[in-house]
Amino acid sequence: MEDNGEDNRLPPRLFATDRFPTQRLNIYSRPNILAFIRHVLRGTDTFKKIRESxxxxxxxxxxxxCAVSCKLIHALMTRQLICEVDHTFWTVFGSDPFKFGLEEFGDITGLNCGSLPEGYEAPDHNEKGANKQENAHTDPFWQRLIGKDNNITIADLADQLEHDEEMDDWRRIRLALIIIVDGVLVASTQVHRPTLRYVQMLEDLDSFLEFPWGRESFLHTVRSLKPPKFFKGKPVDDPVALLVSKLKQKTFRLTGFPLALQLLAFRAIPMLLSKWPAPSQVQTIMDVTERDLPAQNTLDTNDILLVEDNQQMVVSSITPVSRGQQPGWGVWPFEKTDEKVEYMEQLISINHNFTKTMWPGGDRSETLRVVPEEKGPAEEGIEEQVPVHKKHVVQIKRKRSNLQPRQPSTNPGSATKRRRTSRVSSASTSNTDTNKDVEDRLSVLEARVTNLEKANQSLKESRRRRRRGSRAPPNFPNFALNHRRRLHRGTVHNSEQANRDGDAEKLPIPQDPQRWPQISSSPISWTPNAAPPHPRTPTS
Structure with missing residues (x-):
């Protein structure tokens, strides 16, 4: 042990003590699918058979x-210890370690964690070709159970399970099982889809139910919790550095059934449940009557830090389990050994008092975490103040308006204005007229309206005639002819004009009054020896 308190015989940390990132996790496992299966198959022989399996x-x-706390699982991942044991996840909470392995997983879930069939190998989702199943729809049993659609989702199958009343029990139980496996236990994508190899296994239902699904689900879970061996189908040179960088990202994907790690944490660290509100009557998924789990608040980062810093916190490093009866239950036949893990297990067996300073190593790039102050009983009911958010990146500057509110006038106003105001005031405060008075007034108003319409029509006719002006009445051609003859006979013309007198009298008279120029009604006058006006252009 070094002078600074670190014990290098212990497994090193992934992140240095109290220097943990706090980012988000994407967990694709949906425990509420279990409540859906319970709701849809309630009271059926299909659910009875699943329940007995x-x-x-x-x-x-x-x-x-069952409400997944991504913050808690992320905190346990960042506090993990780096060890050579492939199928065991060790983490430190506060100063004490605790173990998450296949035995703990099997005890929590009740799934079969026995040995895998000979020749079977669980796929690694990060390995190349692990998720490849483009030709799934060509498989004969896939076509019989699922159909000819290669891109069908677990949600599509759940919809069929709920609404297809003519579905037989043979297909009903198989769809329910594939929904549980691909939607809860080995979920690896955001949109769940049935896995071809699991669908093919459903051809023999009894063999499917006896398969060690606990071991299969745990492998998918623990591989995503620990430093990965493959990334995008290629082997990884430095798995620890890759996991450190992944956990610093905004999001990180977890496959399998990580809820089991959360349930184990509640067993190993009972004080976490003090920050996890529980109902007055604890119920299981069997007690749920709806098609979904009830809403539940989860832990945040401050809750985790407060529990971790509490002096009264107790951590059970190794939780007791009930072993299953299946052959090879919870055992890895060719598991690697790690001397540092064995040394740590020896300290646990003698109830050694661990401290934070004992744990060596870890990435130190994150800032040192400060434990928040815990709210007292009087502060718990105080709501947190909502911050005021800005609305614009660039504030909009408004011009000052020259308009100002009008000040009340002290001038009493003119006599006419005072009388008008007085009449309005008296009218608004007068008694309401009777119906008889209203009818009389209405009759008078109707008569006035009729008279006004007649006067308006007469006025329009008068204005129309005035606008015409030059338009002569129908007898205008005869008047013009006589007027022109008198004009020509009583006027002295010059020689050129006199020669055309006869022609002027023979000019045709247009029958259309509109073609005649304007002629004033005033008398025509001229002086002797003056040229008379042109017969075609009368002047006033």
């Missing part, structure tokens, strides 16, 4: 603990 204990999980 190794999948049955999943429906005994407490509903108030």
């Amino acid at each position: 190794p999948f049955g204990k999943l429906f005994d999980l407490p509903t108030h603990q």
Whole structure:
């Protein structure tokens, strides 16, 4: 042990003590699917058979603990220890370690964690070709159970399971099982889809139910918790550095069934439940009557830090488990050994008092975490103040308006204005007229309206005639002819004009009054020896 308190015989940390990132996790496993299966198959022989199988204990999980706390699982991942044991996850909470392995997973879920069939190898989702199933729809059993659609989703199958009343029991139980496996236990994508190899296994239902699904689900879970061996189909040179960088990102994907790690944390660290509101009556998924789990608040980062810093916190490094009866239950036949893990287990067996300073190593790029102050009883009911957010990146500057509010006038106003105001005031405060008075006034108003319409029509006719002006009445051609003859006979013309007198009298008279120029009604006058006006252009 070094002078600074670190014990290098212990497994090193992934992140240095109290220097943990706090980012988000994407967990694709959906425990509420179990409540859906319970709701849809309630009272059927199909659900009875599932309940009696190794999948049955999943429906005994407490509903108030099934809301996945991504912050808690992320905190346990960043506090993990780096060890050579492939199938065991060790983490440190506060100053004490605790173990998450296949035995703990099997005890929590009740699933079969026995040995895998000979020649079977669980796929690694990060390995190249692990998720490849483009030709799934060509498989004969896929076509029989699923159909000819290669891109069908678990949600599509769930919709068929709920609404297809003519579905037989042979297909009903198989769809329910593939929904549980691909939607809860080995979920690896945001949109769940049935896995071809699992669909093919459903051809023999009894063999499918006896398969060690606990071991299969745990492998998918622990591989995403620990430093990965593959990334995008290629081997990784430095798995630890890759996991450190991944956990610093905004999001990180977890596959499998990470809820089991959260449920184990509640067992190993009971004080976490003090920050996790529980209902007055604890119920399991079997007690749920709806098609979804009830809403539940989860832990945040401050809750985790407060529990971790509490002096009264107790951590059970190794939780007791009930072993299953299946052959090879919870055992890895060719598991690697790690001397540092064995040394740590020896200290646990003698109830050694661990401290934070004992744990060596870890990435130190994150800032040192400060434990928040815990709110007292009087502060718990005080709501947190909502911050005021800005609305614009660039504030909009408004011009000052020259308009000002009008000041009340002290001038009493003119006599006419005072009389008008007085009349309005008296009218508004006068008594209401009777119906008889209203009818009389209405009759008078109707008569006035009729008279006004007649006067308006007469005025329009008068204005129309005035606008015409030059338009002569129908007898205008005869008047013009006589007027022109008198004009020509009583006027002295010059020689050129006199020669055209006869022609002027023979000019044709247009019959259309509109073609005549304006002629004033005033008398025509001229002086002797003056040229008379042109017969075609009368002047006033």
